[in-house]
Amino acid sequence: MIPPKRKNPLLRTRAALQPPAARSRTALGITAAAARGGFALQVCAACQAVQYPPREICGTCLHDGLAWRAVPPEGTLIAATTIRVTADPYFRERTPWRTGMVAMDAGPAVIAHLPAGVAQGDRVRLAQKLDRAGQGAMVALPLAQPGDLLDDPMMREMTCDPKDRRVLVTDGRHAVGQDVARAMLAAGARVWLGVAETWRPFAAVEGAETIELDLTDADSVHRCAASHGGRLEIVVNTGLHTRPGGILERGDLTTARVEMEAAYFGPMRLAQAIGPALRARAADGTHPACAWVNVLSVYALANLPSWGAYSASQSAALSLSQALRADLRPIRVVNALIGPLDDEWHQAVPPPKLAPAALASAIVKALRDGVEEVAVGDVAQDILARFRDDPKILERELAS
Amino acid sequence: MTKPTRRGYDGIVVAAPTTIPYERYSIHGAQRWIGQALAAALKRAGLRPADLDGFCCSSFSLGLDTAIGLTQHFGISPRWLDHIPMGGASAIVALRRAARAVQAGDADIVACVAGDTNHPDSFRQQLTGFSRFSTDAVYPYGAGGPNMSFALLTDAYMRTYGATREDFGRICVSQRTNALSTPHALMKRPLTMAQYLAARPIADPVALFDCVMPCAGAEAFLVMRDDTARALNLPSARLLSTIERHNAFAADPIQLRGGWAVDRDELYGMAGVAPADIDLLETYDDYPVIVMMQFEDLGFCAKGEGPAFVRAHDLTARGDFPHNTSGGQLSVGQAGAAGGHLGLVEAIRQLTGETLGAKVADAKVAMASGFGMINYDRGLCSGAAILGVDG
Amino acid sequence: MSSPTPTSSLADFAADLVSGRITVIDLTQTLSADFPTIALPPEFGQCAPFRLEEISRYDARGPAWYWNNFSCGEHTGTHYDAPIHWVSGKDFPNNTVDTIPADKFIAPAVVIDCSRETAANHDFVLTRSVLEAWEAAHGPIPAGCWVLLRTDWSKRSGAAYANMKEDGAHTPGPDPEAVRFLVEERDVLGFGTETIGTDAGQAHHFTPPYPAHFYMHGKGRYGLQCLSNLDKLPATGAVIVSPPLKIQGGSGSPLRVLALVAS
Numbered sequence A: 001m002i003p004p005k006r007k008n009p010l011l012r013t014r015a016a017l018q019p020p021a022a023r024s025r026t027a028l029g030i031t032a033a034a035a036r037g038g039f040a041l042q043v044c045a046a047c048q049a050v051q052y053p054p055r056e057i058c059g060t061c062l063h064d065g066l067a068w069r070a071v072p073p074e075g076t077l078i079a080a081t082t083i084r085v086t087a088d089p090y091f092r093e094r095t096p097w098r099t100g101m102v103a104m105d106a107g108p109a110v111i112a113h114l115p116a117g118v119a120q121g122d123r124v125r126l127a128q129k130l131d132r133a134g135q136g137a138m139v140a141l142p143l144a145q146p147g148d149l150l151d152d153p154m155m156r157e158m159t160c161d162p163k164d165r166r167v168l169v170t171d172g173r174h175a176v177g178q179d180v181a182r183a184m185l186a187a188g189a190r191v192w193l194g195v196a197e198t199w200r201p202f203a204a205v206e207g208a209e210t211i212e213l214d215l216t217d218a219d220s221v222h223r224c225a226a227s228h229g230g231r232l233e234i235v236v237n238t239g240l241h242t243r244p245g246g247i248l249e250r251g252d253l254t255t256a257r258v259e260m261e262a263a264y265f266g267p268m269r270l271a272q273a274i275g276p277a278l279r280a281r282a283a284d285g286t287h288p289a290c291a292w293v294n295v296l297s298v299y300a301l302a303n304l305p306s307w308g309a310y311s312a313s314q315s316a317a318l319s320l321s322q323a324l325r326a327d328l329r330p331i332r333v334v335n336a337l338i339g340p341l342d343d344e345w346h347q348a349v350p351p352p353k354l355a356p357a358a359l360a361s362a363i364v365k366a367l368r369d370g371v372e373e374v375a376v377g378d379v380a381q382d383i384l385a386r387f388r389d390d391p392k393i394l395e396r397e398l399a400s
Numbered sequence B: 001m002t003k004p005t006r007r008g009y010d011g012i013v014v015a016a017p018t019t020i021p022y023e024r025y026s027i028h029g030a031q032r033w034i035g036q037a038l039a040a041a042l043k044r045a046g047l048r049p050a051d052l053d054g055f056c057c058s059s060f061s062l063g064l065d066t067a068i069g070l071t072q073h074f075g076i077s078p079r080w081l082d083h084i085p086m087g088g089a090s091a092i093v094a095l096r097r098a099a100r101a102v103q104a105g106d107a108d109i110v111a112c113v114a115g116d117t118n119h120p121d122s123f124r125q126q127l128t129g130f131s132r133f134s135t136d137a138v139y140p141y142g143a144g145g146p147n148m149s150f151a152l153l154t155d156a157y158m159r160t161y162g163a164t165r166e167d168f169g170r171i172c173v174s175q176r177t178n179a180l181s182t183p184h185a186l187m188k189r190p191l192t193m194a195q196y197l198a199a200r201p202i203a204d205p206v207a208l209f210d211c212v213m214p215c216a217g218a219e220a221f222l223v224m225r226d227d228t229a230r231a232l233n234l235p236s237a238r239l240l241s242t243i244e245r246h247n248a249f250a251a252d253p254i255q256l257r258g259g260w261a262v263d264r265d266e267l268y269g270m271a272g273v274a275p276a277d278i279d280l281l282e283t284y285d286d287y288p289v290i291v292m293m294q295f296e297d298l299g300f301c302a303k304g305e306g307p308a309f310v311r312a313h314d315l316t317a318r319g320d321f322p323h324n325t326s327g328g329q330l331s332v333g334q335a336g337a338a339g340g341h342l343g344l345v346e347a348i349r350q351l352t353g354e355t356l357g358a359k360v361a362d363a364k365v366a367m368a369s370g371f372g373m374i375n376y377d378r379g380l381c382s383g384a385a386i387l388g389v390d391g
Numbered sequence C: 001m002s003s004p005t006p007t008s009s010l011a012d013f014a015a016d017l018v019s020g021r022i023t024v025i026d027l028t029q030t031l032s033a034d035f036p037t038i039a040l041p042p043e044f045g046q047c048a049p050f051r052l053e054e055i056s057r058y059d060a061r062g063p064a065w066y067w068n069n070f071s072c073g074e075h076t077g078t079h080y081d082a083p084i085h086w087v088s089g090k091d092f093p094n095n096t097v098d099t100i101p102a103d104k105f106i107a108p109a110v111v112i113d114c115s116r117e118t119a120a121n122h123d124f125v126l127t128r129s130v131l132e133a134w135e136a137a138h139g140p141i142p143a144g145c146w147v148l149l150r151t152d153w154s155k156r157s158g159a160a161y162a163n164m165k166e167d168g169a170h171t172p173g174p175d176p177e178a179v180r181f182l183v184e185e186r187d188v189l190g191f192g193t194e195t196i197g198t199d200a201g202q203a204h205h206f207t208p209p210y211p212a213h214f215y216m217h218g219k220g221r222y223g224l225q226c227l228s229n230l231d232k233l234p235a236t237g238a239v240i241v242s243p244p245l246k247i248q249g250g251s252g253s254p255l256r257v258l259a260l261v262a263s
């Protein structure tokens, strides 16, 4: 694969338009599934009919009990078109654009985006992907996925492949930051790895360019933004200040403040300094700025009291990520939710524990898949499943 | 239980076919276009606004207004009022409702009016909020609008039945020929098959001349009893039969047939005529693939034989199968919801001898059909009416 | 009514300042975010580094003015140690920065120049014999004065300044005997260094650990750290002005340290 051509610096940077974003509340079920990397359609509780487009009432039996369920995504492409003229400015810049009609084995007929190469009569697998408006969209993929699928122009709009992109990893002092840097390099990215307090010893990551970056220091963040803000496509915020301790057990706020600096104020500073430039470059060339990744404890969802203050800082970070998701659009904000890492701070925590390298691989995969939420490792997946089942029950479970 | 026979439309006529000449863009509101058409229809009938006791309106661009707001806007006081949001099927549906109202004595004279304005950004704005299903499941997919939707239908139809672009070209080219004598047609230059085939692609396989040109305009007609028409000394056409169907064949994965196929036997049976008796046909022609489906589903040829049918017939007003004799929307323009009224108004003109352009010789029976509302992947509404000369 | 006439020596002092016969030397490091702070094992509470957050800068947040909020620890940057800082000094009266008598904030200083030794040995230890050798050259260290250890460490920056290795920081400092000599036999006011602490980087291996902190504060004396420009001071004769911020109950504070030197 030839790396992307360098941009003519005298050309205007194309503004980051977004595809039509309006959806009914019901249709946000597809966005939710796409955000998590799932595939779900509504299924009637009474007659089992699979529904599409999203409905409030069953189109077969008028029942009002429609639940989002994973359904078989296969179907046949029965018609296709190449749109060359469109009323929408976003698509106008991206024509020719292929769409098609898929007759799903599960029943419904679905209008879907098409990558190059799928043709009428082909068996296809539908996927739900987030588009650049952050909304769920149907994509019909070939059953045998070609290796270069992520290079397809349509798929590039739906995903955030690190290949040939420039990535800032914020915390090169932490094993997670170091392994994310290595994974990004392996994925074909150029990596700048931030290191705070360079007066303390640190280990550089081979192939990554170390830069001084301390998210707790406004001046450091602004220096980083000034020198790198205009040439980043992906930011991975790995700032983890993980310390055990319940609220009463700690008895003071000193560590909590550091946790909040690392999890909340620091990333907010970085977002304020770098976010506008990142967002402004979201349609810049073939490899535009595309993603902001946060590593968050899954206990952001429900507090683990023995790590009470840390969990609270992660809740703040989660909430911040939700605000950024709206502010940074069309930059995709991806949250990697983790359980205990296999590090010194979880020395007393029994396994399973997450290896930083496994987390790094999961982040690369999440970017390639185009999701905005991924639970990495057994514990995070378990807690997330319990959270979705009932947050109040999870709260009680964690408090016992 | 046997299904009771539908009551006929004895004594019900349509008259005062009215068209407000189309404009590509208008700085005026739809209210003005609709009001102009209403005024022109009343004037044609020699009526004052106070004489009108029924009003039925269709439009996409009235903003927050519906028919009721227009009563105050226009200073009319009808005792029967309807607003029909069914796009290209609105004319047939309006005719059906008005005819029954007049027949039952709920109204004596109903004006059926459709009109829309068109601004440079109207089309996009209309697409973005056309329907909930479209907002959720169509517009985000390239925002191609109906061009994309009909491209998919056309693609499926061509692959299923072996139609070629040239087959669709025959429909478009002959309609252009018809339009050349229609004074208010927006397309005034002849179209050759070579030009049709070489046209700029819009959404494959749909190309430029497969698409209508959105414009501003209005159409109207009056529904009344035959004695009323006689008293007004107004030429009229008799309403012989109608059909209407919505969301037909919902299980078809893609639309290769419309609701006409469900009801066409009733349409001919009620009128007491056969397809061969139809002297002219005015189909809903937002894209030629839908015209071809209407040829089949209205019984002029078997399913899948549309391509052979168009190859075998001359579709011009003076041909052996006069079709869309004013040029249709494809050549006159699509004035929003008035697009569905265009064909019906033209059918009335041909039967009352009031044609503006080419006249079909010795026309005694005409059919007009409607089709509308691509709510998601297909047109949901279909309808048709058969009219006969009065006397 | 006229003001009381200044004593002649204070008038002379003022005249000497104005005329330049007395030079003012700034012994302070700039407070900045990237200046190293004391590094403790991560499970301990940590001293906050200096941080500056802009409140407004002639903009929508304040159209005609520029100002910042800053945050840091009491022991960040060039700073003052009060006796209460160490457990050995916790019970003295007037042992916090707000209660230390103000006359303690202006005092003479002697400068022990060990810059050559430190250049050769980052773990240079100031011993009693070094002090005695200094006295042999310059006379006895007077009571009530600051003893400033010149190492030229302040000419370093960043990692070289912190000089951290796998076994911790390697920076010069006094041994227990030297500190006891200064406090018990010379009755000095306090001890000042150019490094992050008054103690050596490896001072946790001494007995007692951190002798400068233990004995100085254990006798109610004071500390100054992260000083600079000690190379511009004479061995004797300088006067140090070092009032810390008046923090209620404070154990220390960042401060501006000035030296008055005869030109």
Ligand SMILES: [Zn+2]
Pocket (backbone or CB within 6 Å): A044, A045, A046, A047, A048, A049, A058, A059, A060, A061, A062, A063
């Ligand atoms: Zn059902």
